[in-house]
Amino acid sequence: MRSVKIIFAFTLAAMLLPDVFAADNNVKEIPAPATGSVVPAGKNPSSAKEKNKTGKKAVKSVKETVKQAEKKADKSEKSGQEQKLTAEYVLSELEAWDRKLESLDVKFLQTVFFKEADIKQSIEGTMQYIKPDLLRIEHISPAKQIVTTDKKDILIYKPEDRQAIKATWDGWVKTQNQAFYGILDFGNYSSLSKNNNVSLEGGEKGKPYVLVFTPKEGTAYRLALTLSGKDFFPAEAELSVGSAVTSTKLIKVRKNITLDRELFEQKLPEKTEIINF
Numbered sequence: 001m002r003s004v005k006i007i008f009a010f011t012l013a014a015m016l017l018p019d020v021f022a023a024d025n026n027v028k029e030i031p032a033p034a035t036g037s038v039v040p041a042g043k044n045p046s047s048a049k050e051k052n053k054t055g056k057k058a059v060k061s062v063k064e065t066v067k068q069a070e071k072k073a074d075k076s077e078k079s080g081q082e083q084k085l086t087a088e089y090v091l092s093e094l095e096a097w098d099r100k101l102e103s104l105d106v107k108f109l110q111t112v113f114f115k116e117a118d119i120k121q122s123i124e125g126t127m128q129y130i131k132p133d134l135l136r137i138e139h140i141s142p143a144k145q146i147v148t149t150d151k152k153d154i155l156i157y158k159p160e161d162r163q164a165i166k167a168t169w170d171g172w173v174k175t176q177n178q179a180f181y182g183i184l185d186f187g188n189y190s191s192l193s194k195n196n197n198v199s200l201e202g203g204e205k206g207k208p209y210v211l212v213f214t215p216k217e218g219t220a221y222r223l224a225l226t227l228s229g230k231d232f233f234p235a236e237a238e239l240s241v242g243s244a245v246t247s248t249k250l251i252k253v254r255k256n257i258t259l260d261r262e263l264f265e266q267k268l269p270e271k272t273e274i275i276n277f
Contacts, residue, residue, distance in 0.1 A: 103258070145159075198213055236249045
């Protein structure tokens with residue numbers, strides 16, 4: 001990249017100063033005539049010298065311009081290297097955003113792809129959160145399902161089946177992949193770094209930064225969080241476990257707004273079958 005900038009600067013100078021380069025290449029200094037000699041008509045030694053000096057000054061100016069371009073390219077290259085963020089820094093920014101989060105209201109689009117069976121399922125829904133522990137997830141399609149929890153108990157209601165599954169949060173968590181519930185564990189994203197190895201992808205040529213989590217022990221998986229360039233908000237998540245890949249995208253994001261706490265209290269219809277898990 002440096003050589004391209006230098007060539008461009010030199011070419012641009014040549015375009016702007018064509019007469020100067022012609023003077024330097026073609027005009028030779030004319031010796032001063034001896035006393036009493038006659039200078040041929042049309043020849044002016046002093047003007048030729050001045051033109052030659054002007055050409056040399058212009059060439060020197062161009063060389064200085066080239067050197068400045070080199071220094072600027074070096075500085076730009078070093079600056080780009082310094083702006084390359086580390087996984088530790090990006091992770092700290094994600095955790096800082098998480099600590100500032102008081103409430104959240106988003107719409108999500110989720111795709112679950114089972115590679116071996118070549119089956120893909122798409123889910124659309126909404127999610128609300130109030131710090132520290134209130135969480136509501138509602139599936140709108142293909143089938144309606146409402147999940148509410150206060151991180152003590154969890155209630156999963158399926159209207160079409162007229163069934164509800166009730167469990168303790170800790171008991172439910174034990175049945176899930178730690179990366180799956182880790183995505184939903186707002187206010188506690190720091191636990192992801194404690195339980196996982198962390199690496200960083202992206203960041204080049206305007207691409208978003210992607211934090212990748214892999215477990216230090218236990219079941220193998222890969223969790224990739226694509227972060228917003230504005231505030232490191234995890235706008236997308238991709239979880240790979242075995243042959244299943246779950247991709248989630250958060251849209252219509254509203255942060256730190258007032259939410260009705262009644263959203264997180266489910267009133268089940270009569271005759272709903274409750275299964276204690």
